[in-house]
Amino acid sequence: MSPSTKAKFVKVTEQASRYRHLEKMSVKELLVNINTEDSGVPAAVAAAIPGIEAFVLAATDRMLAGGRLFYIGAGTSGRLGILDASECPPTYGVPFDLVIGLIAGGDNAIRRAVENAEDDTAQGWKDLQQYNISDKDVLLGIAASGTTPYVIGALQAGRELGVLTGSISCNPGSPVSEAAEFPIEVVVGPEFVTGSTRMKSGTAQKLVLNMISTSLMIQLGRVEDNKMVNMQLTNDKLVDRGVKMLMEKAGIPDYEAAKALLVQHGSVKRAMSAMGV
Known part of the structure; x- marks a missing residue:
């Protein structure tokens, strides 16, 4: 992170919740308040559409030329990328290696957190090299905090190689945005439970991933009218x-x-x- 970025960067996702004494709320109060917080997420995503559009347009060109799309993240962010990637083959009939999701700590981390896996700056790129990633491909780093070393290191290495890089974060002016060519920032504000980015931030990331993969698959000709005509007939x-x-x-x-x-x-x-x- 450059000195100027350090001076400006504040983790909105780590700011104190707008609500106090959650343990004293009734179940209904909890549900209503969580829902109230969630209701602001679509507006934050809407504000990020110009950045999402720029990434999708660039990624479409690479993928039409034969490139692949990689998602990389840690914790909730990594799991959301894997979820989105895993649904592309059955929904759109694309090969299983066209959209690939990676998580810090490997597949074991999908179900169980792997301690300190996200803090390794070099490991993200090492994991991607197992797939022979090249300058034909697209890499999207997902990090709600915008500071995950595993993701930042992968984006920096990929960009140096000529991989098209994008990012999704929930803090403005973050290091992960600086590392990516096409940063997407969806600023949803403090979480209901302070710092619990599996909540609004995770919802925002899922919405953006839906938009990205769906738009890409349509651009790649995998939808006709509004139908999934290439879906796999698996059930x-x-x-x-x-x-x-x-x-x-x-x-x-x-x-x-x-x-x-x-x-x-x-x-x-x-x-x-x-x-x-």
Whole structure:
């Protein structure tokens, strides 16, 4: 962090909660107050849309040219990245290695916190090198605090190599923003439980990740109209959804749609293409 950034940087996420004596509140008071705090998150995300747009546009170009998208984070931030990445293949039918989520401490840290894993500045880049990350790829660092060494080190190393870098943080003017080419800052204010960034900050990060991955998948041609035509047919719910898509699009009865989907083509996209609809 440069001296100027140090002078200006204040962790809003670590400021004292606006509420006191939480243990004395009734359950209803707790729920209402948490909900009141959460209600301000969408407005904070809306204010960050210009930064989100800039990142998505740049990432789309890289991915259309064959690049991958990496998410990297620690704790809640890392888990949210893994969640978003893991849902792209079944939802959009993309390869499992197109969007990849990494967490400080490795896969064991998804369920159990790994002590001090996020404090290692070099480990993030080491973890990414296992995937042969290159200047064709995109790296999004996720850190509510904006100060996670694991994420900052990875962004700095990636940027030096020519990887397209972005970040999501919940503090303005943070070190992680300085490390990224396309910083996204969603400032949601102090948490209901002081410093508990799994709350509003985590909600904001999830909303932004939804926006990023959904927009990218649409730009990559994985959606037609408003339908997930490339989804994997991995359970009865998704099969039923696919059958209804074909019935609606091709104007055919359910048994014909089911045959086209499950016996002849194996996906809504291929079935629609074969039918010329």
